[in-house]
Amino acid sequence: MIAKSMEPFLVGSSVIRAMFEEGKKMAKVFGEENVYDFSVGNPGLHPPKEVKEAINYINNEMDPHVVHGYMANAGYESTRQAVADNLNKRYGSDFDMNNIIMTVGAGSALNVIMKTVFDPGDKQVVFAPYFVEYANWARNYGAETIVVPPNEANGFEPDPEALKAALDPKVKIVIINNPNNPTGAIYSKETIQAIADVLKEAEKEYGHPIYILSDEPYRELVYVDREVPYIPDFYDNTLIAYSWSKSLSLPGERIGYIAIPKKSDNSEEFFNAAVVANRVCGDTNAPSLMQLVVERCMDAQVDIPYYEKNAKDLYKIVTDAGFDALVPQGAFYLWIKSPVADEKELVAAAKEERILMVPGSAFACPGYVRLSFCISNETIQRSAESFANLGKKYFG
């Protein structure tokens, strides 16, 4: 007996995850080296050595009662202060530990914020293409998702005018994911400023805060000479959701945080409510050992030049094969325009060449496909022939 309300989730059950399973099956049939799986954003780079060192230190030198026991629901004070100090150093912000809540990854960070903000009937705005789980999560709290159509004309940057048209008094959250999954774009300062202007005006008109929920697990993954705008500099009511999944290659560990700027609306009260929401959502606290690990790895990073080379090499292979693609600026995704209107045709044709990609319709943006390039450079190199064959089908 499964809830009726589960049906839309089951029908639309993650295309990306289905690909992940498909990839594993194909690897068994054709051999792992002959399958070019660009479907899942499962970081291929090992965590930096600091992670292993930190685990050994914590496991062998610290008090197990501290390492594995309950702490305050918001997380260890030392970890939260380390996050605050690190943000302050990098962005000149004024966080302290009472502005930081450790969470079970960014997914949980977003859920906790949504639980804190949404009453049934409220709304959030997202910009297509977008990570569809955003809408599923909002639905858990009775909130509806308004999708702003893709802004193809401007490199898929969010269109402030389209945002303005989408707003109404029920909108409480606008999600921005920058660097972006799935396009690999980095939104410009001008875009962020224009969005901030639209929202400030709307806040005044409606008489209540509208939060920018800044989902930024790819913050450090940048391959071009372009700054990732730090959104609280542009807009007070910004809530940050972060995860170390990508910067430290720890996606399985589910470790992230929420940062609540002091200048955001009723910041202290919001923090207290979000801590309660963290418990009420069922997670109690972020995994304890991993909190202590990231505390010791604040300045560590995976080998980002490796991904940068992947970005360049894959872009060249794909465009050499005749495809039209966005230059990846950040994250680890290449966004390709499908030569046929129904991009699922392209996905199927690619599978014939043992290439796995995700259709843009999984991100509410049909006509495009996403390739994850967080895999080995050797796999990317080996895929060249398959891409060339695929290109021949469409471009002769």
Add this chain to the structure above:
Amino acid sequence: MIAKSMEPFLVGSSVIRAMFEEGKKMAKVFGEENVYDFSVGNPGLHPPKEVKEAINYINNEMDPHVVHGYMANAGYESTRQAVADNLNKRYGSDFDMNNIIMTVGAGSALNVIMKTVFDPGDKQVVFAPYFVEYANWARNYGAETIVVPPNEANGFEPDPEALKAALDPKVKIVIINNPNNPTGAIYSKETIQAIADVLKEAEKEYGHPIYILSDEPYRELVYVDREVPYIPDFYDNTLIAYSWSKSLSLPGERIGYIAIPKKSDNSEEFFNAAVVANRVCGDTNAPSLMQLVVERCMDAQVDIPYYEKNAKDLYKIVTDAGFDALVPQGAFYLWIKSPVADEKELVAAAKEERILMVPGSAFACPGYVRLSFCISNETIQRSAESFANLGKKYFG
């Protein structure tokens, strides 16, 4: 701007957690050794040595991409098979890995099950005294909680007749927590059989399954010669939520599982839906390193005789002081009858003696208080004088 729907959570915000913070403050003022904090169930025993060994092995010998990367949303296949094998060995059950979902602790296990089962307007039944978070979690999915009043006459075992009276066609879940938090009781086979009989009849009458959600993080913590009934032996539609928080002293790590018996309604379909729910609830998967740790610690346990001695010693101290208490059979709680109707008076008087306890009203059972004895035996011994003083206030 905090959601109106958060208000009941904020007002009722965990009494237990407030005590936890209070205890830390008092320890600073009076010295840690002079505060007798029986408030939180934060296991005081160190994890067994197998945990440390497993972490060292996994961190230093295994592939970091496997250890920290994404796996199937349900968890590592090897971990799920190990859980299945362990259950089969102990209970003669027939689980395999496709009946097991690894979760972010038991809290998340319960949330995932609720998300899978509840449509808005559905109901669950709980037996007072009960862990109030059950009701908060159900509310996330639009479900209402029916509280069956405490069965004081029969050692707080659930009363099957009262359950019968509480049922209606909207009830989809009945939660059983055995060994029980907060009473320390172990429900008898006869009680479980009688509950199963009531529910089988109701399933027939209403024409749909009613799940027993068996929340059993205290399964191994037993201090008397009494078997903890394995509920799937009594009732097909039983879903198990487990956590290693207590048996391995890993409460901060958030590692647990859901077990879905093959004979439960539409078991396979339910498994698939629950895996999706695990993602839709925002957790994606259980923390990866800890999955691999528990896989290697299936037969390990904390030092249960230590808790058993605590149970005996605290029971003696408290009853010697004149209080009426239930003999703790399992879990790590002593349940005391308050000598005054408003047990918050007792809690306040105890605080004067630097004893922290949790009022029964936090479990929907006023007139009682809960003491956690998962602390050091030395603290329990040192608390004797304070309890004697407290007793004198009421019993002269």
